[in-house]
Amino acid sequence: MCPSYMATRKEKETTRARANILREMITRSDKPNPFAHDEIKDVMDLCLGCKGCKSECPSNVDLAKLKQEWQYQYYKEKGVPLRSRLIGNFELGMRLASVAPWAYNLFGGLIKLTAGFAQGRSLPGVTSKTWKKWYLNEFKPRSSDKAVYIFIDELLNFNEPEIGISTVKLLDKLGYEVRFVNHASSGRSFLSKGLLEQAKNLAKKNVAIFKDIITPETPLVGVEPSAILTFRDEYPDLLRDEEKEAAKRIAASTFMIEEFLAKELDAGRIDINLFKEQKKLIKLHGHCQQKALSSLTPVKKILTKLGNNEVHMIASGCCGMAGSFGYEKEHFDLSMQIGELVLFPTIRKQATEVVIAAAGVSCRHQIKDGTGRRAVHPVEILLEAMI
Numbered sequence: 001m002c003p004s005y006m007a008t009r010k011e012k013e014t015t016r017a018r019a020n021i022l023r024e025m026i027t028r029s030d031k032p033n034p035f036a037h038d039e040i041k042d043v044m045d046l047c048l049g050c051k052g053c054k055s056e057c058p059s060n061v062d063l064a065k066l067k068q069e070w071q072y073q074y075y076k077e078k079g080v081p082l083r084s085r086l087i088g089n090f091e092l093g094m095r096l097a098s099v100a101p102w103a104y105n106l107f108g109g110l111i112k113l114t115a116g117f118a119q120g121r122s123l124p125g126v127t128s129k130t131w132k133k134w135y136l137n138e139f140k141p142r143s144s145d146k147a148v149y150i151f152i153d154e155l156l157n158f159n160e161p162e163i164g165i166s167t168v169k170l171l172d173k174l175g176y177e178v179r180f181v182n183h184a185s186s187g188r189s190f191l192s193k194g195l196l197e198q199a200k201n202l203a204k205k206n207v208a209i210f211k212d213i214i215t216p217e218t219p220l221v222g223v224e225p226s227a228i229l230t231f232r233d234e235y236p237d238l239l240r241d242e243e244k245e246a247a248k249r250i251a252a253s254t255f256m257i258e259e260f261l262a263k264e265l266d267a268g269r270i271d272i273n274l275f276k277e278q279k280k281l282i283k284l285h286g287h288c289q290q291k292a293l294s295s296l297t298p299v300k301k302i303l304t305k306l307g308n309n310e311v312h313m314i315a316s317g318c319c320g321m322a323g324s325f326g327y328e329k330e331h332f333d334l335s336m337q338i339g340e341l342v343l344f345p346t347i348r349k350q351a352t353e354v355v356i357a358a359a360g361v362s363c364r365h366q367i368k369d370g371t372g373r374r375a376v377h378p379v380e381i382l383l384e385a386m387i
């Protein structure tokens with residue numbers, strides 16, 4: 001279950017060890033801030049925050065969330081390191097990089113050095129032609145009684161806008177009115193570093209923006225699992241009172257694109273005749289949070305029923321990237337070791353005509369770095385199948 005344990009086989013790197021040390025220190029510490037122990041830091045260091053334990057541990061321990069809280073408390077006393085600030089402010093960094101992508105590419109080595117990233121890790125690509133700019137300047141939503149709001153997340157917006165654009169085009173061709181309102185970033189990068197105040201501020205902004213427009217009839221649909229699932233998993237926990245209730249209502253009508261399409265297919269609102277037979281063999285890698293908070297069943301359903309493809313799940317756990325973890329210089333080797341457990345060898349064995357699919361930006365990045373193969377997003381396969 002736990003990728004750091006699977007790769008190292010050390011008791012210290014298990015979910016159990018992490019939960020035990022937290023319990024010990026919280027109940028027995030004589031410090032005013034019981035979280036500010038370097039012994040906890042040592043045991044928490046290799047937790048990828050993948051949420052594998054949330055879905056697979058029989059006690060449902062959500063170590064990723066406990067780590068966020070621990071890190072927040074630890075930083076209160078010890079201060080926030082530069083790298084955590086840089087990673088937390090991912091959206092701002094990408095916005096600056098997108099102004100001059102050539103400079104970002106040219107100074108990649110220096111950026112890695114400053115940020116404490118491994119030199120062996122490639123940086124995500126950045127473009128000035130973002131998903132949001134495309135939507136605002138080039139897309140005109142149709143008028144339809146089937147409407148959705150699209151969440152333009154900070155990862156796809158800058159790093160892989162073509163996947164976001166494909167999603168909007170797919171929904172549009174299926175007859176949906178694809179609406180967009182200017183919103184804040186998801187806060188995932190702040191959450192991943194325990195910068196909970198900043199994440200909470202973004203959660204407040206997004207809840208205020210969406211609370212009166214997201215309903216079962218006009219749901220919120222997102223593409224990048226780690227971003228859209230913050231609405232379901234973290235926002236209700238970060239907020240209180242009326243904001244919490246509003247966050248819960250939004251969460252009930254928030255979907256990953258795969259979940260949304262599968263639901264619509266079941267309800268008979270998608271015409272399967274709009275898709276030609278593809279008969280592709282697809283090897284699917286699941287994003288950790290998608291597996292923990294959603295399921296791979298909707299992905300398999302839409303790829304098989306729309307396009308008549310054959311989908312095989314890759315029996316991989318975490319890909320090893322887990323947001324920024326795989327970039328960090330001291331974690332890079334372990335990140336690749338985790339990839340080598342199942343994911344990389346399985347992909348290397350596949351013939352070139354076999355399609356590798358993965359929903360997460362980080363997963364696709366890790367697959368590229370580990371195997372040289374490009375993994376596609378399921379919406380790209382579906383859009384290609386449309387007549």
Ligand code: SF4
Nearest residue numbers: 002048050051052053
């Ligand atoms: S979040 Fe992932 S890495 Fe961390 S303890 Fe749970 S399973 Fe292990």
